[in-house]
Amino acid sequence: MLSVERLDLYYGDAQALDQVSLEVPAGEIVAIVGANGAGKSSLIRSIAGIERPRAGRIVFKGHDITGLASHRVCDLGIGQVAEGRQVFPTLTVEENLQMGALLPRARSRARPTLERVYAMFPRLLERRGQDAGTLSGGEQQMLAIGRCLMGQPDLVMFDEPSLGLAPAIVKEVLHTIRRLNADGMTVLLVEQNVAVSLKLSRHAYVLENGRVVMSGSGEALLHDDRVRQAYLGL
Numbered sequence: 001m002l003s004v005e006r007l008d009l010y011y012g013d014a015q016a017l018d019q020v021s022l023e024v025p026a027g028e029i030v031a032i033v034g035a036n037g038a039g040k041s042s043l044i045r046s047i048a049g050i051e052r053p054r055a056g057r058i059v060f061k062g063h064d065i066t067g068l069a070s071h072r073v074c075d076l077g078i079g080q081v082a083e084g085r086q087v088f089p090t091l092t093v094e095e096n097l098q099m100g101a102l103l104p105r106a107r108s109r110a111r112p113t114l115e116r117v118y119a120m121f122p123r124l125l126e127r128r129g130q131d132a133g134t135l136s137g138g139e140q141q142m143l144a145i146g147r148c149l150m151g152q153p154d155l156v157m158f159d160e161p162s163l164g165l166a167p168a169i170v171k172e173v174l175h176t177i178r179r180l181n182a183d184g185m186t187v188l189l190v191e192q193n194v195a196v197s198l199k200l201s202r203h204a205y206v207l208e209n210g211r212v213v214m215s216g217s218g219e220a221l222l223h224d225d226r227v228r229q230a231y232l233g234l
């Protein structure tokens, strides 16, 4: 579904991504793991059309989307749940969700999609008229996911969805991702929580200093000595 080929990204003179290649097959969960500063968000933001790579190619469902404006990338079906639960705090829960359906691809089906999102997150339905800024961290993460789904994506990229959430809420978020995937959603998951993302993913890539240094099945990487020492503290 998504293929990233030899991507280079720079911020000024500083190289953030160095010849990064990866594949996300339809229907799978693919994980990118790596320490803080490894380039995970830069990669997601490049795919989303927010950063402009200096070299390389990004192909989504057969379209070359390299350098495309982010609203056009969204409208082709790539949704993003950005780092830090970005919701509009002074808009209500329902207004936040409706913002997600402004894409041309999603507008006509906004009503049934809203019902699906409420069925998936009953707490959002209970709080539909409440300002998003008054929600708990976990509820805001659910809202961010719900808003992304309102855009009818074929692929959802999650950037650190568990960061800063209590363990019980982390479980809930991961359960949500697994359920979305079971319903057919393709997922690209970025997490510092390496153990969790390797367990969740069919295939994973390890990013260090902007380069892919290892890749394999989540299961294989979980048992790899270098991964265990560097990322799992074992």
Ligand SMILES: Nc1ncnc2c1ncn2[C@@H]1O[C@H](COP(=O)(O)OP(=O)(O)O)[C@@H](O)[C@H]1O
Pocket (backbone or CB within 6 Å): 011, 014, 016, 034, 035, 036, 037, 038, 039, 040, 041, 042, 043
């Ligand atoms: N907007 C930016 N301008 C300059 N440097 C940046 C910017 N965003 C990220 N970086 C740098 O790029 C590198 C990768 O950052 P990032 O992609 O955020 O890593 P991660 O998400 O894995 O923590 C880091 O060295 C970071 O300081």
Ligand SMILES: [Mg+2]
Pocket (backbone or CB within 6 Å): 040, 041, 042, 083, 159, 160
């Ligand atoms: Mg990041």
